Amino acid sequence: MSRTSFLGQPFFLVAGFSIWAVGFLALYALLSVGCAYGWNEIVVVGSFSLLRLQLVAVFIVSLAACAGVVAALLARRRGGGKASEHFLAILALQASLAALVATFFTFAGVLTLSICD
């Protein structure tokens, strides 16, 4: 019996969106904690507050992680294997692309919007 490779695991179907979900929670939690402790008033550089920098960092990390999953699955797409593995690979790739777009669209507000009011 051949074992499926790591990237062929059904788990990868949800990898991208799981990153989105974790990023979402992290942003929401960070925002609440930051506003409660006044991190939005601590100016770091220019008009950037500490909280803004942290939020943008989470945003970028989520985007990068999603993009990483997309890249790994893209690299694996070629090559034979069983029909079900191929099917799962394509589906996982599409799902992680969708998650990448969702990550950008839902989180982009951290770049410009006012934070704690």
Place this chain on the structure above:
Amino acid sequence: MDEGNTRARSSIRLHKELSAIWDAPPGWGRLAAVNHTTIGKRFMLTAFVFFLIGGLLGMLIRAQLATSGSAFIGAPIYNQIFTMHGTIMMFLFAIPMFEGFAIYLLPKMLGARDMAFPRLTAYGYWCYLFGGSILIVALLAGVAPNGGWFLYTPLNSQPYSPGINADIWLLGITFVEISALSAAIEIIVSILRLRAPGMSIERMPIMAWYLLVTAFMMLFGFPPLILGSILLELERAFDLPFFDPTRGGDSLLWQHLFWLFGHPEVYIIFLPAAGAVSMMIPTFARHELVGYRSVILAVMAVGFLSFGLWVHHMFTVGIPHLALAFFSAASGLVAIPTAVQLFSWIATIAQGRPRFDVPMLYLGGAFVVFILGGLTGVMLAMVPFNFQAHDTHFVVAHLHYVLVGGFVFPLLAATYYWLPHITGRMARHSVSVPAFWLLFGGFNLTFFIMHLTGLLGMPRRVWTYPEAAGWDIFNLISSVGSFVMAAGFALFAVDIVLQLRFGERFRRNPWRARTLEWATPTPPPSYAFASLPVISDRADRLDPDRIGPELAAGRGYLGAARNGWMETLGVDIASGEPREVVILPRPTYLPLFTALATGAFVLCLLFKAYALSIVPLLVVLGLFLAWTVSSGSRRDLEDLPIAPGKTAPPHWQVERPPSWWAMSFTLTADGVFFASLLFGVLFLRVVSPDWPASQGPVLDLRLALPAIAAAGLAALAGRHAVRRLLSGRPLAVALVACAGAHLAAMALLVAMIVALGDPTVHANRATIFALLAFAALHAALGMIFAAFGLWRERSGLLSPARSVDLRIGAMWHGASAVVVTIALLFAWIGSAP
């Protein structure tokens, strides 16, 4: 001719043999039924009865609101009625209806003989019936919940709702929720593991994908609600101040926990109905579903995105604007995958040679209504508009367009489509078309108008309004519309009765569908398939007319009765290759008794007989253990023949049988529950305005660290026992050590709870209390698992080949160690000065 005769004779003999094994006994024996066809029908019938009750309440609401200053029912009753209307429709109608639908059809669509855990199905049904009955009895007794179906605090906290009403909601719904959570686990395991040989994952019928995503959503959505209900009940019963702002609690915590469940709930209702649409459209379009894979992708995306928008129900509660932006964006985004499905349906119709029939008429109605509801949904997702329309009848209009377009109309279509499968009779459709137009017209008359009253500022959940407001004429039209709709439902019911009584009999597959459920005989026998098909193409490209007779003659897998066993096949998740013979439990009264004992426990809590409640609780535990007595084997078995030249082991001799997966998903739900609790602890600490920085209790590390060590030891001993079993060495000592370590951990945790002092003084202590209690519960259950393993070993039910019971226990011991560690960590942070 000759060959045909022998075939017919052999299929009749096979039918007799299988019926003898699978049929539930007649008379009172019906209460022992565990079969999915039977239980599925019961679920659907019961849900329909609740729908009628809920609908009746809706009519009462509309009668009351028809004119200004009406003295018809008055405020106290009105509050109970609209609360019960929403509660019944969401918890007692929509979810159970889809569960029944899944339980009845899923095995037949997948080519299996039953669901993975038939006794659990039956237990779930009884829990649903008893929990629902508690609510209805309360309604009749005039003590029904009256704080809205989302039971907002502090209105529903003890000081403002001193009666029993809110307790009934909390306990009754939690009872029903147990049933939903067990159904979710069962649906997931059945889809992943119990399919026809050759039905690899890319060949599953589209419905299976929909149900899989839905069940996962339930796994993640229900625990927060159950947690919220337990916390609120603790507050109401024992005054632990989780939601009381004067003692460090926060009402918004309730709202978060509720809507964390509440929004996904809407999609949990919608997705199965959309799945049914995706099954029906290809049949009537005479074309396979266009974009099978895109639809799967869309359903997965909906599953995730719908969790990222719970706060759109809380836009007006004062959350930072940036957070509102996340939730608003996610709310808008979820429209895209929903649209993908709509376009796939339209494309399927466009590419096919559509044939008109009654289900299509109802689907047309569903499209129109659902699209309108979706559009107002996008409007409401926009924060500025939401601020205007919040809690007006505009929202009531929106939610009914979505729910009725997304669930009720598809359900009516599905009834016309699948009822022939249940009854073996074709409808006459004599009154179905006029019924449709009454329903469709009446619905729009009722609810379209509510957009207008909403925009004119009429708030929801008010029992009356002044004439000066000028809403009379609209409300009157709306109420008249609702009576037109009721006439439509009455006609629909007449149509169904006509079909039951006078429908024409048919042999198989009246709609010329191409999916497997139509390959069973109709009405289906208790064992569904006399033998299991080999699937070599996508499950919506099959030919039931050819496959059906073959299977009936026993030409597929497992085509013979053996040992009086109820058998079905377990397959590899991805490739669909046969892995094991799953031997299912026989009909038994245990699920009924266990549900009765569970009900007794709930009633004890309801009537505040807390000391007494220990008795039914122990009975429940004992009965659950009794479930396991009949499972397993005292010797290793040879692989069993499953088809000419093919064999497979019985399920207790493989590495990952269905029960192993069930434990994994149970632990997932447990983890979500725990994560929600941690969220609550953090939330109160960060957000609640009245949180003392210093004078909280200090957790005694001299107790906490040994507790962590003991829990870790239990986990190690549990794993060690498994290793010893696998290598054939005695393991009793390891298991005793495991139980002892759990006992030590539990004792230490209880000591910490005692040392905590009065948990009612402040939410700080109450949350630490909850964390410690949750950890102690895990240690206690760990003890039971260890003792259970010991008993299985003593009874000779374990061997190196039959190790799954012990490995399942080891999973629990590991999870318990993690829970104890994290809980203590959070308790320590929470108590640190």
